[in-house]
Each structure stands twice: as structure tokens, then as C-alpha cells.
Amino acid sequence: MTTAYETDVLVIGGGPVGMALVLDLKYRGVGCQLIEASDGSVSHPRVGSIGPRSMELFRRWGIADRIRAAGWPGDHSLDTAWVTQVGGHEIHRLRVGTADTRPLPPYTPEPEQVCPQHWLAPLLLEEARTHPGGVVRTRCRLDGFTQHDDHVEATVTDLAEGRELRIRARYMVAVDGASSPVRKACGIPSSARYDVMTFRNILFRAPELRARLGQREAMFYFLMLSNQLRFPVRALDGRSLYRLTVSGTDADARDLVTMALAFETPVEILSDAVWHLTHRVAERFRQDRIFLLGDAAHTLSPSGGFGMNTGICAAADLGWKLAAELDGWAGRGLLDTYEEERRPVAVESLEEANLNLRRTMGRPVPPELHLDTPAGAEARARMARQLALSDVAREFDAPGIHFGFTYRSSLIVAEPEQAPVDPRKWQQSATPGARAPHAWLSPGASTLDLFGRGFTLLTFAEGAVGLEGVAGLERAFAERGVPLTTVRCDDRAVADLYEHPFVLVRPDGHVAWRAEAPPDDPGALADLVRGGRR
Known part of the structure; x- marks a missing residue:
């Protein structure tokens, strides 16, 4: 017997990015259904941390506090250390502090948060299932689909x-996912940009390891043992769960973990998963009524932690555009700008992640690092200098990647192109296309909390001219059914940060336009930022 259902948006895949899209659609009141072939649980977490821009979006969707309370100990070190073995000689350390002690960055209200996937998945699933107009179907497999002029029809098996x-x-x-049957069925190429690599993630429990390490505790321990054991041991839950990444060896998992540790301690091997690293960006992100998102659209090295976060930001871009189309106020070209805006970001993230990977893989691992002799001490000091000079901090402190992407699309009233900025030197800017800057309006209230439901016009102007210009823009948006909220801000520090007296912010929190005076043709601006006329 076949059962028929109808919905506005059908989401294929219940990983963190698919769930993020459901949360954005829920936030916007858009009906949707999600199907996921598994039962939704995660036994071998691949994702460990959530980047700061993703945390800002989770703040918007009302789940950031739950993620922060998921279980990571506030007193566990967030440092990264390069070591001969875990508990062995320490060569170099990036000091971050702990979640309780690190300073809050001036550019975000939501710093990154450790929340491994086996904690994150049930939180997202529970939140998605509270969508009054949504249905989450686990243990359901997509078998096929057909596109029509005004809809897509999918055939699904309830397993x-x-x-x-x-x-x-x-x-x-x-x-x-990376192999995306939907992408392949649509005939969308996704060629490899670099060679495919094979890795293993060994998940293990070591209940006494944290106590044994004491002050030498870190979150990442980059091994400097061999070509195969040069990747990190990562603390996953801050208590007893760890993950070792290795390449180029089929040695026994327990033997590999034993080699990674400098002393004997109880260890339980939980799983040993082989995975293939691909570097791909699909040539197209859309085919008519079908869109690619997450790993279906792009896969990149986990070095730097950009993959899931790139997908979550793409979900925020696509979500408001689908909502606008379904609500009837989108212009003809709005949905096409999803690919126009997000594909360059995926390419940039891929290249930065690959740069981080190559830095690790190209680093020599001389055997004298392990010697307990003056020659060994000198080798470690030499390596410490090399690590400091090779900009290893770039992999762990990359606000320019998480926040610095600036859309150059047909929806943006762009300002003159400026020279590219080193991602390490990124600063907040209200340049059109950029994510609108964060500033505190009052304790616990960020400028980011003003954005999301529709367009937001921030005005710092004074006098009748400013008021009249705002009224004209409000009329133009109302005539087109485009949601717009006007916010008058008298905070001089915020005005200085946004630089212009009139700033228009999109539903995804990116600046669409700014100027010294109201637009001469408010209707033309309203049409441009919604993707043109119908």
C-alpha cells in the first residue's frame, strides 16, 4: 500500500546540515518533511566542534544554550599541543584556555563550542520534531524522484x-552525503580537485587518561611519531572519549593507540572506521526544483573544522530564499543566487582546509625528536621554532573563514572591490555582502538578535530627511509584500561600526545595502534585494 503526503520542502538527509535547514524553515514557518535512512543516532562521531558562525545561527534558532550545556566540561583545556606521544615530550602548544576562562571574542556573542556529533544529533532531532509544520521520518530511504513544472515527487520506503x-x-x-545519489541522478558533475586520501578514525575510551595528563591536558594532540601517526588524538567529550586519526596503515587499532600514548593506561577500543577524504565542489548547486546542500554540494578536509559549518551557513542562505519564494515575495532570480553566493564560499573553504592538511602532511618527523638526550632536546627546540614560523595557529583561529566571506551577487549593492584580506587579519565590517557586525546593545543582547525574520533597516540618521527616506523604503517593501523592520539605533559605537547612517540587512544576517542617504528609488532597491521583479 502506498501512502501519499504533500509538503513545501522535502529534505533528504538528517545529518547536522539537513537538520539545520529544518530549523531555519521552522523558524520561518515553512512546512517541510525530512527523511533519513538511519535511526538518527550516531555511534562514531565525526564532528567534534561547532564553529562560531554556526553557533550564531543556532542562537537565532533558539538552541545555542542547549548545545553549550550538552556536556563538555567548562574546565577542560581547549589547547592544541604538538607532542611525540600523548603524555610524552611536548614540542609546541597553542594556548586557548578553557570554555570557562577564555576571553569572549569582540566580534561574536557565540564562540565555537565543543559538541561531538553523538551529543549534537539528538538535540537537533528533538528540536526539529517540534516544528508544527514539519515531519521528521527516520528509517526512511529515498528510492527515486521525478521533477515536474511545479513540484517534485519522491518515492520513499519506510524501512x-x-x-x-x-x-x-x-x-x-x-x-x-558526499556520494549523493540525488546529485548523480541530476547529472551534476563534482570533480576531484585533489587526490582522494584514505584515513582511519579510531574511537577509544581511556577513563584515566585525563587525570594522568594533569597540566599537560589539551583538546588536540598532534602526534609527531611517523608519517602514519602525525594526525591528532582528539578529546571528544572532555572526560574519557578520544579519537585517533591515522593514515596509510592497516595495523591493529589497539597497537596504534598504544603507540600514540606515552604510558600504560586502560583503553577500550570502541570503533575503527575507514573514511575517504575527497575535495569536491559540485559544478551546480541547483537543478530546477532540486538544491544540493552540505556534503552533497561540497566536501573538504576536516583540517580547520570548516565542513559542517560551511554547510550550516549555506542552509541559512537557502532557507530564507525558499521561504521568500513560498511566501510569494521573492523575485524571479532569488533562488538562483543560492549557488551564486554559496559556491565561491565552498571553494574558498576547501582551499583553506587543504592548506591546513598540507601543512600537517608536509611537516618532517625526525626520529631524534624522541631522544632523551641533549640532541633530542635540540631537535625538539628546532621543531618548535619551525612550528611557530609555519603559522599553525591559522588552522585553529580562522575568523576570516568562519565570518569573512562576502557575497558578490545580484542581490547585493556592492561597493568598489577592495584588495583581498588575509583571513588572519579579518575585522568586522558592514560592507555590503558581509555578515552584519556584532555589537552589544545591552547585556546579553547583540545586534545579531535584530536580524532573521525579514529584512532589517538599521538607521543611525537624525532629522526629518532620514525619517522621510525610511518611510519611502517601508512603503516600497510593503507594496511588494517583503517583510521589513526598521530599527533606530542611537548607540554611537554601533553607528561607528556600521559606518553609514542607513544599513539594510537581509534575513540571513548579511548586509544588502548601505548609504549616506535614503535611496532615490526605494522600489528599485526593494526589487534588487529580493531577486528582481516577479
Whole structure:
């Protein structure tokens, strides 16, 4: 027996990026259904930390506090150390402090948070299931789909009950992983940019390790043992769960963990997963009513932690555009700008992640590092100098990647192009296309909290001219059905940060336009930022 359903958006894939899209659609009141072939649980977490821009979006969706309370100990070190073995000679350390002691960056209200995937997945699933207009279907597999002029029809098998479902959706979003059957069925190429590499992630429990390490505790321990054991041992839950990444060896998992540790301590091997690193960006992110998102659109090295965060930011870009189309106020070209805006970001993130990976893989691992002799001490001091000079901090402190992407699309009233900025030298800017800057308006209230539901016009102007210009813009948006909220701000520090007296911010929190005076043609601006006329 076949059961038929209808929805606005069908999401294929229930990983963190697919769930992020559901949360954005929930926030905007858009009906959706999500199907996920697994039961939604995660036994071998791949994701360990959530980047700061993603945390800002989770703040918008009302779940940031739950993520911060998921279980990571506030007193556990967030440092990164380069070591001969965990508990062995320490060669270099990037000091961050702990979640309790690190200073809050001036550019965000939501610093990155450790929340491994086996904690994150159930939180997102629970939150997605509270969507009054949404349905999350686990243990359901996509078998096929057909596109029509005004909808997509998907055939789905309920694996738990063995029945067939037919789901008719206005749009479908494929978040179905790096091998993406949907992408392949659409005939969208996704060529490899670099050679495919094979790695193993060994998940193990070592309940006494943290106590044994004491002041030598870190979150990442980059090993300097051999070509195979040069990747990190990572603390996953801040208590007893760790993950070792290795390459180029089929040695026994327990033997590898034993080699990574400088002393004997109880160890339980939980899982040993082989995975293939690909560096791909799909040539297209859209085919008619089907969109690619997350790993279906782009895969990159985990070095730097950009992959999931790139996908979550893309979900925020796509979510408001789908909502605008379904609500009837989008221009003809709005949905096309999803690819126009997000594909360059994916390419930039891929290249930065690959740079981090190559830095680790190209680093020599001389055997004398392990010697307990003056020659060994000199070798370690020499390596420490090399590490400091090779800009290893770039992998762990990259606000320019998490925040610094600036959209150059047909929706943005761009200002003259400026020279590219080193990601390490990024500073907040209200340049059109950039993520609107964070500033504290009052304790606990950020400028970012003003954005999200629709367009927001921030005005710092004084006098009747400013008021009249605002009224004209409000009329133009209202005539087109485009949601707009005007916020008058008298805070001089915020005005200085935004630089212009009129700043228009999009529903995803990116600046669309700014100027010294109201637009001469408010209707033209309203049409441009919504993707043109219908």
C-alpha cells in the first residue's frame, strides 16, 4: 500500500546540515518533511566542534544554550599541543584556555563550542520534531524522484514498516552525503580537485587518561611519531572519549593507540572506521526544483573544522530564499543566487582546509625528536621554532573563514572591490555582502538578535530627511509584500561600526545595502534585494 503526503520542502538527509535547514524553515514557518535512512543516532562521531558562525545561527534558532550545556566540561583545556606521544615530550602548544576562562571574542556573542556529533544529533532531532509544520521520518530511504513544472515527487520506503510513501514537494533539498545519489541522478558533475586520501578514525575510551595528563591536558594532540601517526588524538567529550586519526596503515587499532600514548593506561577500543577524504565542489548547486546542500554540494578536509559549518551557513542562505519564494515575495532570480553566493564560499573553504592538511602532511618527523638526550632536546627546540614560523595557529583561529566571506551577487549593492584580506587579519565590517557586525546593545543582547525574520533597516540618521527616506523604503517593501523592520539605533559605537547612517540587512544576517542617504528609488532597491521583479 502506498501512502501519499504533500509538503513545501522535502529534505533528504538528517545529518547536522539537513537538520539545520529544518530549523531555519521552522523558524520561518515553512512546512517541510525530512527523511533519513538511519535511526538518527550516531555511534562514531565525526564532528567534534561547532564553529562560531554556526553557533550564531543556532542562537537565532533558539538552541545555542542547549548545545553549550550538552556536556563538555567548562574546565577542560581547549589547547592544541604538538607532542611525540600523548603524555610524552611536548614540542609546541597553542594556548586557548578553557570554555570557562577564555576571553569572549569582540566580534561574536557565540564562540565555537565543543559538541561531538553523538551529543549534537539528538538535540537537533528533538528540536526539529517540534516544528508544527514539519515531519521528521527516520528509517526512511529515498528510492527515486521525478521533477515536474511545479513540484517534485519522491518515492520513499519506510524501512521500519516496509511500506511505500509518495511525497509531493514544491522543492527538494539533497543533503545526502558526499556520494549523493540525488546529485548523480541530476547529472551534476563534482570533480576531484585533489587526490582522494584514505584515513582511519579510531574511537577509544581511556577513563584515566585525563587525570594522568594533569597540566599537560589539551583538546588536540598532534602526534609527531611517523608519517602514519602525525594526525591528532582528539578529546571528544572532555572526560574519557578520544579519537585517533591515522593514515596509510592497516595495523591493529589497539597497537596504534598504544603507540600514540606515552604510558600504560586502560583503553577500550570502541570503533575503527575507514573514511575517504575527497575535495569536491559540485559544478551546480541547483537543478530546477532540486538544491544540493552540505556534503552533497561540497566536501573538504576536516583540517580547520570548516565542513559542517560551511554547510550550516549555506542552509541559512537557502532557507530564507525558499521561504521568500513560498511566501510569494521573492523575485524571479532569488533562488538562483543560492549557488551564486554559496559556491565561491565552498571553494574558498576547501582551499583553506587543504592548506591546513598540507601543512600537517608536509611537516618532517625526525626520529631524534624522541631522544632523551641533549640532541633530542635540540631537535625538539628546532621543531618548535619551525612550528611557530609555519603559522599553525591559522588552522585553529580562522575568523576570516568562519565570518569573512562576502557575497558578490545580484542581490547585493556592492561597493568598489577592495584588495583581498588575509583571513588572519579579518575585522568586522558592514560592507555590503558581509555578515552584519556584532555589537552589544545591552547585556546579553547583540545586534545579531535584530536580524532573521525579514529584512532589517538599521538607521543611525537624525532629522526629518532620514525619517522621510525610511518611510519611502517601508512603503516600497510593503507594496511588494517583503517583510521589513526598521530599527533606530542611537548607540554611537554601533553607528561607528556600521559606518553609514542607513544599513539594510537581509534575513540571513548579511548586509544588502548601505548609504549616506535614503535611496532615490526605494522600489528599485526593494526589487534588487529580493531577486528582481516577479
